[in-house]
Amino acid sequence: MEASGLAPEEVVLRLLDVIEKDIVPITTEAVKKGNKVFGAAILKLSDLSLVVAGTNTEIECPLWHGEVACIKNFWNLPEEGRPLPSECLMLATHEPCSMCVSAITWSAFKEIHFLFSMEDSRDAFNIPHDLRIYQEVFKCERATRENKFWKAYDLPKVVETLPENGALGEKVTMLRETYASLSELYQDSKGGASSTRIPLS
Incomplete structure (x- = not known):
């Protein structure tokens, strides 16, 4: 972790706070419309201030995964005052899929943090496409x-590697529960009008 002047515990706490306070609210609204649960944010490495956040809006376009939507928001910022990608990190709620990780690479972000693995996406969220695409394509x-x-x-x-990690572990558990509820909402929406606009729902 390259954030300067901060202990690992402080970095992790800040990233979890951004997921809770900046990503979850916009993702909740997007899921209500039929989008998947994936979201992302870009933060400055120097002080972990939020630059921009984004969430999955696949019902508009199947390419608008959380990370890609966030990157689009980033490059739509006025050039004056927009930090360089090398000065930022990418925070993703879920480990980026092949398309998103390519977008992150082409945008030249050097650091990625995620809360859920691709195995979690497959097993806990019933969204297996990320791993299947890697394997098949x-x-x-x-x-x-x-x-x-x-x-x-x-x-x-x-978090598991950090001493005195009880509070951080509790926050991870709370976010897991939050995303389990969002996943249930998304899964319940399948078969509705909005889900027909997502090729890989």
């Missing part, structure tokens, strides 16, 4: 989590 299990372009951090696993 790219003939590999997944993207590496560290390469010459970026490094990815699994936040719950980071």
Whole structure:
């Protein structure tokens, strides 16, 4: 984790707070319309201030995954005052799929943090497409989590390595419960008018 001047515990707490306070609210509204539960945010590495957040809006376009929508919002910011990608990190609620990780790579973000793995997306959220696309299209299990372009951090696993992690573990559990409720709402919407606008629902 490259955020300067902050202890790992402070970094993780800030990222979990952004998920709770900045991503969950917009994702909740999007899920009510029939979109998936995936969201993202871009933060400055220097102080972890929020630059922009985004959420899945696949009913508008199947390419608008949470990370891609967030990146679109980022590049739509006025150039004056917009930080460089190298000065930022990408926070994703779910480990980025092949399309999103390509968008992150092409945008030159160097650091990715996520709350749920692709296995979680498959098993807990009943959305198996991420792993299936890697396996069927790219003939590999997944993207590496560290390469010459970026490094990815699994936040719950980071929490497990931290001393005195009880409060952080409780926050992870709370967010898991929040997303379980959002997932139930999304799954219940399948078969409705909005879901017919998502090719891979």
